[in-house]
Amino acid sequence: MKHKKYLVVVCGATASGKTALAIHLAQAFKTEILSSDSRQFFQEMSIGTAKPDAEELAAAKHHFVDSISIHTPYNVGDFERDSIQLLNQLYQQHDIVIMAGGSGLYIRAVCEGLDHYPEIDPSIRPKLIEEFEQKGLDYLQEQLKNVDPVYYEQVDLSNHQRLIRALEICIGTGQAFSSFQTQKKANRDFEVIKVGIHWEREQLYKRINKRVDLMLKAGLETEVYNLYEHRALNALQTVGYKELFDHFDQKTTKTDAIELIKRNSRRYAKRQLTWFRKEQDIRWFDTPLDLDTIVNYIKQEITTT
Numbered sequence: 001m002k003h004k005k006y007l008v009v010v011c012g013a014t015a016s017g018k019t020a021l022a023i024h025l026a027q028a029f030k031t032e033i034l035s036s037d038s039r040q041f042f043q044e045m046s047i048g049t050a051k052p053d054a055e056e057l058a059a060a061k062h063h064f065v066d067s068i069s070i071h072t073p074y075n076v077g078d079f080e081r082d083s084i085q086l087l088n089q090l091y092q093q094h095d096i097v098i099m100a101g102g103s104g105l106y107i108r109a110v111c112e113g114l115d116h117y118p119e120i121d122p123s124i125r126p127k128l129i130e131e132f133e134q135k136g137l138d139y140l141q142e143q144l145k146n147v148d149p150v151y152y153e154q155v156d157l158s159n160h161q162r163l164i165r166a167l168e169i170c171i172g173t174g175q176a177f178s179s180f181q182t183q184k185k186a187n188r189d190f191e192v193i194k195v196g197i198h199w200e201r202e203q204l205y206k207r208i209n210k211r212v213d214l215m216l217k218a219g220l221e222t223e224v225y226n227l228y229e230h231r232a233l234n235a236l237q238t239v240g241y242k243e244l245f246d247h248f249d250q251k252t253t254k255t256d257a258i259e260l261i262k263r264n265s266r267r268y269a270k271r272q273l274t275w276f277r278k279e280q281d282i283r284w285f286d287t288p289l290d291l292d293t294i295v296n297y298i299k300q301e302i303t304t305t
Contacts, residue, residue: 004305005091005190008298009036009107010100011276012197013269015207019052021197021289022100026060028295031094034083035064036101036110039238041079042070044227047220048240050211060098070227070235080109087190096302097190104275113186120172128164128171143167150178156271161237193301194282195294203287208265215240216258224248239264 008029010022022033035041039049043066051065063086068074083099087110090097099110108114132140140163145152147170155162166177173180199207224244227236231245240261247257276282285294 003095004302005087006096006302006305007087007111007190007192008096008098009111009192009194010098010197011104011107011194011279011282012102013199013204013272013276014050014102014265015211015269016102016197016199016204017287017289018100018102018197019050019056021195021291021294022098023052023056023060024291025295025298026098029094029096029098029298031096031098032061032063032090034086034097034099034110035062036079036083036099036103036106038076038079038101038103038106039235040065040101041067041074042235043068044070044230045223045235045241047215047218047223048238050215070230070233073234076105076109077114079106080114083110091190096298102272104272104279111188111192113184113188115181117169117180118173120168124168124171125164128167132160132164137163140164140167144170147171148176148178150176151181154178158267161234191305192281193298194279195297196276196282196284197287197289198284199287204269205266208269209262212240212258212262212265220244221254239268 008025010018010025012018025031026033035052037049039045040051041064042049045051046066052062056062057065064079064083087097099107101107128140137158137160140160141152141157144155144163144166148166151166155166157163169175169177169180220240221244224241225248227241228245228248230236231241236242236245243252243257243260243264246252246260247254252260283297285297
């Protein structure tokens with residue numbers, strides 16, 4: 001009889017303790033971990049992405065950490081393809097695999113598949129980027145509100161890349177971006193079990209602030225400075241890097257840059273939690289975590305599915 005296969009997904013905001021829980025689960029079930037953190041892929045970004053350290057990497061085998069260069073174009077569709085290929089290999093040796101990370105769209109891509117969009121005239125995107133640079137975020141928001149009010153209500157309006165992508169589809173097809181979001185789930189050969197780490201907001205924000213301080217002690221400023229000449233790359237348009245690039249450009253003081261990293265990290269955590277709370281199939285566990293309870297919950301889910 002063929003054994004069922006399971007993907008255990010560890011969800012939560014940045015600095016919530018996903019790596020530690022994933023390692024504990026990987027050891028408990030004698031298996032391996034896929035990272036679904038969309039910045040930990042990149043070899044040149046370590047401190048600012050809070051990658052698992054050498055001790056953590058030795059404690060359980062991780063995949064998609066340090067896997068590509070910032071100079072390699074890589075998107076969520078690539079991740080979906082590569083993850084499914086890897087899971088097919090891992091399931092030859094394991095009935096359970098752990099996936100951990102805070103990038104909700106990347107998790108959804110593996111668990112449910114992505115909506116597919118038509119090929120678009122490649123000349124549209126550069127024009128939108130130029131308009132964003134000249135007219136700002138408000139302009140993109142207003143354009144999207146006019147052409148696709150449905151997606152306007154769903155999207156993170158502070159994420160200019162998402163706005164540009166949606167407008168690119170709208171302009172290139174003459175149809176609303178939201179009309180391509182069928183939300184039909186892909187057929188997967190594995191069952192998904194999702195566990196989430198819940199912190200009280202005040203405690204989570206303290207953890208985020210402390211993590212930023214530790215990153216700075218570990219050499220974040222030097223890491224970002226060494227990447228300064230590549231600052232226009234998409235991979236580097238992320239919290240912890242953008243703020244220090246602005247400091248190096250003398251747009252902000254170092255003190256202000258550090259406070260902005262903390263503030264923007266807290267805002268990112270809030271957006272992550274907004275995303276995950278819309279997922280009805282996550283079982284949340286309060287902190288401090290009772291690890292045995294989580295392991296037993298997963299075992300119970302396996303016996304009943």
